[in-house]
Amino acid sequence: MSSIQPSADPGGEASGGPAAASHRAPRRPSTGHAVAVLILVAVAAAVPLLGPSAALSGTGEAEAPGTAGIAFLRTVMFAALCVQLGEVYAIRLARRVPGAPLDREPRTWAAYAAGAGLVAALGLASVVATGNLVPHQLSDMDIGGLYATRDGRLALLEVNAFIVALLCSRSRRPSTAALPLAAVIVAEALRAHPPVEDTPLIGTGLTLVHLTCGVLWAGGLLQVLRMLRLWRPFAPEAGAAVLGLYARVAALLLAAITVTGVFSTLRRMPPGTVVDQLTETAYGRTLLAKVLLVAAVAVLALLARRRLRRAADPVSAYSPARWEVIMLGFVVAVSALLTALPLPIRW
Numbered sequence: 001m002s003s004i005q006p007s008a009d010p011g012g013e014a015s016g017g018p019a020a021a022s023h024r025a026p027r028r029p030s031t032g033h034a035v036a037v038l039i040l041v042a043v044a045a046a047v048p049l050l051g052p053s054a055a056l057s058g059t060g061e062a063e064a065p066g067t068a069g070i071a072f073l074r075t076v077m078f079a080a081l082c083v084q085l086g087e088v089y090a091i092r093l094a095r096r097v098p099g100a101p102l103d104r105e106p107r108t109w110a111a112y113a114a115g116a117g118l119v120a121a122l123g124l125a126s127v128v129a130t131g132n133l134v135p136h137q138l139s140d141m142d143i144g145g146l147y148a149t150r151d152g153r154l155a156l157l158e159v160n161a162f163i164v165a166l167l168c169s170r171s172r173r174p175s176t177a178a179l180p181l182a183a184v185i186v187a188e189a190l191r192a193h194p195p196v197e198d199t200p201l202i203g204t205g206l207t208l209v210h211l212t213c214g215v216l217w218a219g220g221l222l223q224v225l226r227m228l229r230l231w232r233p234f235a236p237e238a239g240a241a242v243l244g245l246y247a248r249v250a251a252l253l254l255a256a257i258t259v260t261g262v263f264s265t266l267r268r269m270p271p272g273t274v275v276d277q278l279t280e281t282a283y284g285r286t287l288l289a290k291v292l293l294v295a296a297v298a299v300l301a302l303l304a305r306r307r308l309r310r311a312a313d314p315v316s317a318y319s320p321a322r323w324e325v326i327m328l329g330f331v332v333a334v335s336a337l338l339t340a341l342p343l344p345i346r347w
Contacts, residue, residue, distance in 0.1 A: 047333035048072040048340070055282035055341060066134035067340045070127060073120040075336035077158075078215070080117030081181055082332060084110050084165060086219020088175045093220070093245045094227060100238040106226040110174055114166035117184075121162050125155035150194070154187045161187070185211050192339065203267060210260040213253040214335065218328040220246055225325055228318055240314035243321065247305045254298060261291075269344050283344045290334045293327055300324040 048071030056063050087110055094100045127134065128151050129141040146152030161180035168177035188211060193203035224246045228239035265287065269277050277284035300320045307317040 044329050044333045045072065045075070047330065048075045048337050051286065051334070051337045052282070052341065055285050055337070059280060059282050059285075061282055061342050064132075064340075064342070066127060069134060070124065071337045071340035073123045073127075074339050075333045076120040077117050077124070077184070078332050078336050079329075080113040080120065080162070081184060081215045082219030082222065083113035084117075084169070084177055084219070085181055085215050086221070086223045088178050089216050089220040090223035090227060090242070090246070091175070093224065093249075094238075094242050096245060097238055097241045099235070100242065101231060101235050104230065106223070106230050108169070108174065110169035110177060111166060114162055114169050114177070118159065118162040118166060121155070121158040121184075125152075125159055128152050128155045151191060154191045157187045158184050182212075185215070199267075203264065206260045206264045206267070209256055210264065213256045213260075214331075217250055217253045217257065218325065218332055221250070221321065221325045221328065225318065225321055228315065228321075232315060232318075236313075236315045240308065240317070243304075243317060244308050244314075247301070247308060250301060254294075254301070257294070273344075277344050281344050282341045283338065286334060286338050286341060290331060290338065293331045293334060297324055297327045297331065300327065 049068045052063055052067040052071060087108060091102075091105065094102060094105075125146065126141055128149070129135070129143055129146050131142075132151075133140075135141050146156050161183040164180040165177040165184075168174055168180065186208060189204045189208040192207050193200040197203060224243050228236075228243055231239040265274065269284070274284075278288045279285065300323050304317040304320040304324060307320065308314050
């Protein structure tokens with residue numbers, strides 16, 4: 001791809017040059033846009049908070065203490081992983097585009113995400129320290145006991161990893177935060193498959209690939225769209241090129257998510273019981289909701305990719321891609337809810 005060249009305006013100045021930029025009125029954040037974002041965040045937060053009671057209704061399954069709170073904390077943790085790793089991933093993609101204005105990147109959210117992830121990890125660790133119950137006072141928690149159990153050690157690993165990620169986000173090389181964040185993903189994969197489970201290593205491997213690809217898919221798209229929006233006035237071709245690179249890799253990520261998701265489902269639901277459990281168990285209902293959301297995301301991704309290839313203005317792909325990232329936010333929330341619900345019955 002050739003380097004991006006500014007076009008000349010009637011006054012003889014380059015439209016992307018300093019003179020033109022100086023006459024441009026500064027863009028102020030839209031109040032309507034901010035309100036819409038707050039509404040979407042509130043709706044996404046309602047998924048883990050209200051989802052357990054809705055999913056369990058009529059199934060005969062009992063809701064464990066603190067299910068809604070645990071689902072909410074894990075939603076925050078997954079979102080923090082998406083934001084931080086998405087920034088690292090998108091920047092790597094942008095470096096492959098000649099002429100991309102890498103000196104003008106969107107303002108980083110890494111430190112805020114690391115802080116939110118740390119708070120969520122501390123909350124989850126406090127639940128483990130109370131015997132997987134909701135602590136009501138400090139004396140309920142056995143902090144020292146965390147070192148004595150597998151779940152406790154994994155919870156401490158996640159807390160420490162987010163602390164390191166927060167420090168990395170404030171350093172001169174924020175991309176190094178990818179290493180401690182990878183440790184969080186490994187810890188989550190191990191936590192989801194305790195040794196008492198049949199073939200836990202296989203389950204851990206499937207979850208590791210599934211979660212990694214999901215985080216890169218959602219977080220990468222969020223950061224790429226932020227780049228596209230920032231660069232749209234002066235380097236739209238570069239933004240569209242980065243989105244095109246992302247779209248090609250996203251197809252592979254979606255394939256990996258689908259394959260690992262199918263195998264993980266069959267490990268927990270024998271083939272002959274899948275249809276029944278998708279409607280009669282809380283886990284199955286939530287899984288079905290996730291599948292439908294991912295299908296909607298795939299349709300939006302195809303629409304965005306089609307516009308990138310065929311539309312006169314490739315930047316028009318921003319609109320369906322924006323809806324895609326919104327839907328992915330709900331996929332993250334539903335995925336977190338799955339981790340807090342009782343596992344399906346192996347009939």
